[in-house]
Amino acid sequence: MICGVWRRKGKMAVNVVESKEWYLAGYAAEGVPTTDHLTLRSVPLSLSLDSIPDAHVAVQLLFISVDPYLRTRMSGQEDGLYFPQFSLNQVITAFGVGRVMRSKDEKYSEGDIVLNAFFPVAEYCVVPSSVLIRKIDPEAGIRLPEYLSCLGVPGFAAWVGIEVLGEAKPGSNAFISAAAGGVGMVAGQLAKLKGCRVIGSTGSDAKVRLLKEEFGYDDAFNYNKETDFDAALSKYFPNGIDIYLENVGGKMLEAVLNHVNPHARIPVCGMISQYNQIWTEREGVRNLLNIVGKEARMEGFLVGSYLDRFADFTVEMEGYLKQGKISSKIKIYEGIQSFVESLGSLFSSSNFGKVVIEVNKPR
């Protein structure tokens, strides 16, 4: 909410906003976080240039990326996961697209559209300009939320998983779990472009159709309808699995390990089946011994470690997007207040595609 104005170069300019933001009120050790754990508050934010430190910018958030890893930062348990835990009473941060409103850095001007991996989940913010990843050209013909999807964290994760760690080659048999999710839908299309045979698992018949009809998967199955993952993989992979992009963990990983080919690659992007349980209560994977005989490689990755390849990725992915070779389903939640609902949707079988929040309408 805009609360005040300030005259600058003859234009009326906002100088104080009431910014709604989500903060962590309590850790969620188990289950999907709710409004018991996340609270929306409203804070006044001065946008007057005087109040903005040097080398900082004031930003109006446009789109926020809602990704499963956020949940792992809310458990209160530093058990070797991802990033550090969010602090209690501090605002949550996420990847996002915003519009510069004020700048105390000559590299950025009012109106620039910018990307940042750690924007506050808020309507407005003031951040150091050093944290901005880059400016986006709004005339490039790519819709803004795509910078959080194919061109954002999920797209880059898919690229690192399939191309860098998965070493996708023509003829490789690739299996993608959480295949209709933000990472999976891009990963499957990338693997197809590299000449792989691609099978996906997902949580509904509607998503099975989506994978086959819109994303070009060779085949896909609904894991909620399979009582025996091992038998399903025997059917879909008569020649074994060369690449498994791991996004779910647990029983699916165990089944995969019974079907890996020699020198299989298992880039581990995430394990969404594991996020809502304390680790000692999870079902373990019993057949890890198979990675010896098959000389399989399981490798966890965080996209932040591959930023030296981000420019290569961007060029390649922008090319695919402009040529219509890759497409993306984006589920847009309206308004900052939808954060908890949108986060919860990631853990539901009904979720598909990339989840983003439209915080403010782009002008």
Added chain:
Amino acid sequence: MICGVWRRKGKMAVNVVESKEWYLAGYAAEGVPTTDHLTLRSVPLSLSLDSIPDAHVAVQLLFISVDPYLRTRMSGQEDGLYFPQFSLNQVITAFGVGRVMRSKDEKYSEGDIVLNAFFPVAEYCVVPSSVLIRKIDPEAGIRLPEYLSCLGVPGFAAWVGIEVLGEAKPGSNAFISAAAGGVGMVAGQLAKLKGCRVIGSTGSDAKVRLLKEEFGYDDAFNYNKETDFDAALSKYFPNGIDIYLENVGGKMLEAVLNHVNPHARIPVCGMISQYNQIWTEREGVRNLLNIVGKEARMEGFLVGSYLDRFADFTVEMEGYLKQGKISSKIKIYEGIQSFVESLGSLFSSSNFGKVVIEVNKPR
């Protein structure tokens, strides 16, 4: 037992031997294989040159290497392990050192000492000369069983694990499980030579002393006395684990995954705690999610895939042996009849060092 003689070049030469050999009488799905599963039989073998095919050699076995992977070939279950199962009623094969008695290949002469990864577990055999890995120079100053220890499968596995996949560097924190076993004792010494801080786990106090006093480990602990592996690793690795040479699996792996540093390497050589159970009855590993946040790499390996590096390894390891920088404990069982007992010893906490059978005395 020698049964007949044959005159050649003025010397009396044996032309028929009664050779004892071990064959698989029945698969052992669970537990340690016994004489219920393995049977010794005696077969006559003609050593007359006429009866030996071209490009074959007749060999008197001297030493046979007894390694844990052999057990995985006796379960009757092709569940993604190691090599294929041994066939019922067929002779077991193993890495060994033998002496050429007759040769139908000009590259080999009577008296040559030779290495082979798949010698029959027998007193004598006739094999294609193409399977022989190389000749050994008996004047090199290295005792013959060392070719099955530091210079054999365990030494090579240690080298691949520590140097190739483990990427050992000065200052790395390395943890070796089954540390007093054939692979572990060499791996720890190699890691020390590369400048690592090295901790081992093993199954008795006597072996803890051996690791610290003879093999130069910085510290070691007896896993049979630790009720909480997690707490033990907190104590021994205050700065986390960079390299874990995995040889046991199960609960130890789970504990390690709570202590891995970013970009940790876990070369998986074997998982001896898992070999005597059907996989569905094993306790699973519940915290694999940690490999994502730590970007850890777990990679199974079989030494057979690294044979292009065997010559590099041999040069390096022979150097260490001649300079006294690496030593090896070798437990020698006498006579082919000791195979079942020696195999069983691998699964006992009292085992230490490399286990070999002296089949015939070297002359």
